[in-house]
Amino acid sequence: MxxxxxxxxxxxxxxxxxxxxxxxxxxxxxxxxxxxxxxxxxxxxxxxxxxxxxxxxxxxxxxxxxxxxxxxxxxxxxxGGHFVWDNDFGGPLFLVAGGSGLVPLRSMLRHHRAIGSRLPVRVLCSARSLELLIYRDELMEMAARDLIDVSITLTREAPSSWRGYRGRIDPALLSTTGWAAKEEPLTYICADRICRDGSGRLGGLGPRRTTDPDRTLRRDRGVTTMRPLDGNAMAGVMHDLFGRDMTTMGYKCTSCGRTGVVAEMVVYMSGPGTVARCRDCDAVLLMLTERHGMYCIDAPGMPQTVLPPA
Incomplete structure (x- = not known):
């Protein structure tokens, strides 16, 4: 890093x-x-x-x-205008990150400090080892503040003196380190992998204002990857094509009727192109391919769209 x-x-x-x-x-x-x-x-x-x-x-x-x-x-x-935090959004905040997913949440934490926000924050971050935890010293300094509570879980190596959590983030750990449902927390998750409960759903977060649990924001990729990303992964090329930020473009899935914005799609990027699917029913919403410098866009699953302002 x-x-x-x-x-x-x-x-x-x-x-x-x-x-x-x-x-x-x-x-x-x-x-x-x-x-x-x-x-x-x-x-x-x-x-x-x-x-x-x-x-x-x-x-x-x-x-x-x-x-x-x-x-x-x-x-x-x-x-990107979907995965952002302003003080006016309220709180309390629950920020959950794995590995490099901590990067955008660090921006939120620094913004929280810079504006003197009085909203309480709980942070849960995972790393393979304490040495690989990014911003480690800064997190410890933030944890000394009254309004910010930081929890760390190590997934592979831990010092013999380690008294923190071990293992991947799962619903039980979210429940232990997060806010009670009655607090109605505003939750941001930026992690590659979070263990789910037996129903396949992510538990332990409460009922309201929770960002999509699979979002993986802005990781460097090789030419080919089949790791699911979110719609923000298409932001750059779509900005080139349309001349505006398209991550906030609204759509309606023709298969299940879900409405949302491009940033919420599940995206798979490979050498030949990009496929965006509906988060609820897995139907193909949009396909983007490049050949000899020319792009082809097919949107079989989202004929109804609402363009964002230029």
Whole structure:
């Protein structure tokens, strides 16, 4: 992991939880682009992103190993209006993260501190080991504040003196570390994998204002991945095609009638293209393919859409 501070000319400002796109161009003209959550608060002096190095990645090895002070990047953002937090949204807050999923939640925590919010916050984060927990020192400093409670679970290695939680995040741990349902918490989840109960549903969160449990925001990917993402994974290319942030575009699934926005779709990205499915019935909503620099979009499952403002 590496946190990179960026000076972005004419940056319009961002909201806590948004992400940005980084595009690299090779000498032969080949371009590749990846999206990264913004780690800094809107009030920060500079923009920062935290990059997880993937051995088979096209962008992250360069950002982690090769990028030097003064180098220039093609940078676009901010993007995404679904997974954001403002103080006006209220609370209490329950922030749940696994691994690099902590990045956008760190932006929320820093924003919470910068504006002097009095809303109580509980944080649950998992890591393979204490050494691999990103922002570890900062989390400990935040936990010393009266309004923020931090819980950590280690999934693989733990020191012999460890008195925290062990194992993956599951409904029981969510119930133990989160808020009671009567508190009506506002919950944000950014994790690759959370164990569910026997019904296949995620338990332990209460009935209201809970973000989709499978959302995996802005992880660097290789050329091919069949890991389910959310609709924010399509933000960059759709912005190129339509000239606006399309993650807030509304739709209605023709198979089950679910209504939602693009950011809520379940997305699978592979070499040939991208498939977006309905989160409720798994019907194909949208297919996006590229061939020889030209894009083809087919939307068999969402003929009714509501475009966001330009």
């Amino acid at each position: 590496k946190t990179i501070a960026l000076a972005v000319p004419d940056w319009p400002g961002h909201r806590a939880g948004q992400h940005s796109d980084v595009r690299l161009t090779a000498l032969d003209g080949y371009q590749t682009e990846r999206s990264y959550s913004i780690a800094s608060a809107p009030e920060g002096d500079c923009l920062s992103v935290t990059v997880e190095r993937l051995d088979d990645g096209e962008v992250s090895p360069y950002l982690v190993d090769e990028l030097r002070e003064g180098d220039e990047l093609e940078f676009r953002g901010p993007i």
